[in-house]
Amino acid sequence: MRERQLIPYFDKEKPFFLFQNRGSGLMCPSENTPLILNSQNFLHARNLLGQEFEHILFDARTTLNLDALAIAIGTLKAGGTLVLWLDSKDHIDLDSRRWSGVEKGIITPNFNRHFYRLLQSFLFLSEHSTPSFIGGRIGPPLRNHHQSPTIEQQNIIQKILTSPADVAILTAKRGRGKSALLGMLSDEIKHKKCWLTAPNKSAVKTLQDFAKQPIIFIAPDDLCQQIQQDPTQYQQDWLLIDEAAMLPLPVLHQLVSTFERIVISTTMHSYEGTGRGFLLKFLANLHRTFQQFELIEPLRWAKGDKLEKFIEALLLLEAEDNFIQPEYDPQTAMQIRQISQSEIVKKIVDFYGLLSLAHYRTTPLDLRRLFDAPQQRFYLAENEEYLLGGLWLMQEGGFQSMALIEKICRGERRPQGNLVVQSLAFQANLPQACQLHSLRISRIAVQPKWQQHGLGQQLIQTLIEQNDVDFISVSFGYTEALFHFWRKCGFVLVQISSYKEASSGCYSMIMLRPISVAGECVVKKAQVYFQRNFPFSFHPLKKKFTFPLDCQLTDDDIHILKNFAFFHRTLFSSIGAIRRLMAISDVQHCPLLMDYCQRKEKDVQLMGGKKNWLKQCRLEVAHLLTQNNIV
Structure with a gap:
C-alpha cells in the first residue's frame, strides 16, 4: 500500500493545487473536490465514521478540533492526502471555547508546542515550514472493502464460533477490519437468530456491507426495554454489539445478561475515550464466561503508517498502555x-x-x-x-x-x-x-x-x-x-x-x-x-434517600416559584415549592399540574409539544401565586 500524506499548509489561498488528481495534472475545485472539514462542520465529523476518502482538506486556521482531526485521519485511504491548513501566528483557538471555561476562548501555547514538535519529528514540517509530500503520487482509487476475510480475521471468526465462552470480546485499533469481521461472522452463524446493536445505527454501515444477509438492528435502549419485559425471548439467540465501549456500562451489562452468545467489539486507543480502562471496569462486573480476541494488522493503510503513529502521539493514545503499574507496597515512602x-x-x-x-x-x-x-x-x-x-x-x-x-x-x-x-x-x-x-x-x-x-x-x-x-x-x-x-x-x-x-x-x-x-x-x-x-x-x-416531609411554604419557596413562573427555572427543581403551594390553594384551574403530581401520563404533543406544555405549567403556577396574593 502507498503511504498516506499529511501536508501542513500556511498560505491564505485555498490549497486545492496540493491535491494530485489520480496520477496526472493538478486538481481543481470542480473535479474530484476533496472532503472539506472546518469549524462549521467539525461537530458532525462523527458521521464520517465507516467511510473512506482519498483527499481531505482540514481547515484548522481558527479552530483545531482534535476529535475531528482524528476522525479525518481515520477515514483517509492508503495513498490519500490530508492537507492541514494552519495559521502560523499566535491566535485564540476557538475550539477552546468548548473546554477552557472562557467564553471568548484562549491562546493555547502548551498544546501548540506539543503539536508543532510532533509535526517536525514526523517530518511533516521542515524547519522553514515548507509543505512537502510524504510518499508518491496518488494512484487509482482503492477498493472500498476487502470482500473476503484475511487470514487473521478468518482465524478469529473460527475461534469465536467454536469458543465455549458466553461472551467474545474483540478489540482492535481503527482500520483493522473489526466491523467487517462482525459482518462476516454473522454469515457463519447457522440455525440461530442474530441481532445487532450499536450506539449509532449509521455507524454500522461497514458491518452491514460485509454481511451477505441483512442483520436485524435494534437500538440499545429498545433492546434493554424488551429484555426487561421478557428476558427469556433471546435465550437461544446471538447478539453482536459494535463499539460497545460507547455504551453506558449499566446498559452493556443488561445487554449481555440474557443472550446465548454475545460478541462485543470495541476500539482500543480510540479518540472517543475508550481504552483498556473500559475493559477493566466492564470485566469487573461481568458474571459470564468470556474470551478476548485482538486484531493487529491494519487493512485500510500500511503497517507502520506514519499518520497513525502521528495521531497516536498527538492524542497520547499509547499513554495508557505504557503507564507503569507497580504492585501495592504498604512500606513504600509516598x-x-x-x-x-x-x-x-x-x-x-x-x-x-x-x-x-x-x-x-x-x-x-x-x-x-x-x-x-x-x-x-x-x-x-x-x-x-x-x-x-x-x-x-x-x-x-x-x-x-x-x-x-x-x-x-x-x-x-x-x-x-x-x-x-x-x-x-x-x-x-x-x-x-x-x-x-x-x-x-x-x-x-x-x-x-x-x-x-x-x-x-x-x-x-x-x-x-x-x-x-x-x-x-x-x-x-x-x-x-x-x-x-x-x-x-x-x-x-x-x-x-x-x-x-x-x-x-x-x-x-x-x-x-x-x-x-x-x-x-x-x-x-x-x-x-x-x-x-x-x-x-x-x-x-x-x-x-428518605427525609421527613416539610409542607410549610417559606419565603425561599416563594422566590423559587416566581423564578419558575416568570423565568426559566426547571419544573424538577421547583416541584417541592409547587406542591407546597398547591396544598394551600384551590387547584381546580390547574389541570396540568394536577395530572403531573398524580403521575397521569399525558401526550404532551396534544398540547403543542413539551415546550408549550411547560409554558402552560408556568402559567398555572402564576395563577396560584395571584390567587394567594403572593404576586
Whole structure:
C-alpha cells in the first residue's frame, strides 16, 4: 500500500493545487473536490465514521478540533492526502471555547508546542515550514472493502464460533477490519437468530456491507426495554454489539445478561475515550464466561503508517498502555504534593495515562484542558519511581456581579465554566455559592493495584488541609460505592439530577465538603434544601434517600416559584415549592399540574409539544401565586 500524506499548509489561498488528481495534472475545485472539514462542520465529523476518502482538506486556521482531526485521519485511504491548513501566528483557538471555561476562548501555547514538535519529528514540517509530500503520487482509487476475510480475521471468526465462552470480546485499533469481521461472522452463524446493536445505527454501515444477509438492528435502549419485559425471548439467540465501549456500562451489562452468545467489539486507543480502562471496569462486573480476541494488522493503510503513529502521539493514545503499574507496597515512602500546571505539562504522558486507566471516558477534550485551560490545580501521590494517584481540580466561584448571579438563578444566563456553583445557584436557589471561592474535583485517579488501600482518602485529606477555599465540590455518576466513598471523605449530598447521564448511564450527584465558616453555611443550606425538597419529587432514587416531609411554604419557596413562573427555572427543581403551594390553594384551574403530581401520563404533543406544555405549567403556577396574593 502507498503511504498516506499529511501536508501542513500556511498560505491564505485555498490549497486545492496540493491535491494530485489520480496520477496526472493538478486538481481543481470542480473535479474530484476533496472532503472539506472546518469549524462549521467539525461537530458532525462523527458521521464520517465507516467511510473512506482519498483527499481531505482540514481547515484548522481558527479552530483545531482534535476529535475531528482524528476522525479525518481515520477515514483517509492508503495513498490519500490530508492537507492541514494552519495559521502560523499566535491566535485564540476557538475550539477552546468548548473546554477552557472562557467564553471568548484562549491562546493555547502548551498544546501548540506539543503539536508543532510532533509535526517536525514526523517530518511533516521542515524547519522553514515548507509543505512537502510524504510518499508518491496518488494512484487509482482503492477498493472500498476487502470482500473476503484475511487470514487473521478468518482465524478469529473460527475461534469465536467454536469458543465455549458466553461472551467474545474483540478489540482492535481503527482500520483493522473489526466491523467487517462482525459482518462476516454473522454469515457463519447457522440455525440461530442474530441481532445487532450499536450506539449509532449509521455507524454500522461497514458491518452491514460485509454481511451477505441483512442483520436485524435494534437500538440499545429498545433492546434493554424488551429484555426487561421478557428476558427469556433471546435465550437461544446471538447478539453482536459494535463499539460497545460507547455504551453506558449499566446498559452493556443488561445487554449481555440474557443472550446465548454475545460478541462485543470495541476500539482500543480510540479518540472517543475508550481504552483498556473500559475493559477493566466492564470485566469487573461481568458474571459470564468470556474470551478476548485482538486484531493487529491494519487493512485500510500500511503497517507502520506514519499518520497513525502521528495521531497516536498527538492524542497520547499509547499513554495508557505504557503507564507503569507497580504492585501495592504498604512500606513504600509516598509523598502527596500540589504541583503547577507547567509541571503537569512536563508529566503529561504519565498523568494522562493514569487518568485514562482510571476513567476510560478520558478524551482529547480533557487533554486540551490539561495543557492550557486556566484556573486548574493538581495534586500528585508519588513514590521515588512511580506516579500512584492524582487529583485534578477546577477553581470555581468568586463572582462579583450580583446582577449576573440573579440571571443565573433565573436561568437567563449560563456562563462558561463554574459548573457546580452555577448548578447550586440555579437548582438550589443558592446565589451565595457563586460568590464564595471553591474547588471542584474534576477527577480523582488511583493506580488500579493501589485502590482500596486508602490512597484516595489521603489525597482528599491533603487537599482539605492545604486549601483555604470556602468549600470543595464533586459531581459524579451515582453508584453506591462512589457515594459511600465521598461520604467517608466528609462530603454531604446536595443534588441528584433528574435524568441519567448519556455517558455513564447513571444519575449525576453533587456532594460538598465545607472548609470555611462561610462555606459551612452554604453547604448546610444546600443540604437542607435538598432534604426538604427531594421527598416531593418523583425521582426513581427517592426510596434510597428518605427525609421527613416539610409542607410549610417559606419565603425561599416563594422566590423559587416566581423564578419558575416568570423565568426559566426547571419544573424538577421547583416541584417541592409547587406542591407546597398547591396544598394551600384551590387547584381546580390547574389541570396540568394536577395530572403531573398524580403521575397521569399525558401526550404532551396534544398540547403543542413539551415546550408549550411547560409554558402552560408556568402559567398555572402564576395563577396560584395571584390567587394567594403572593404576586
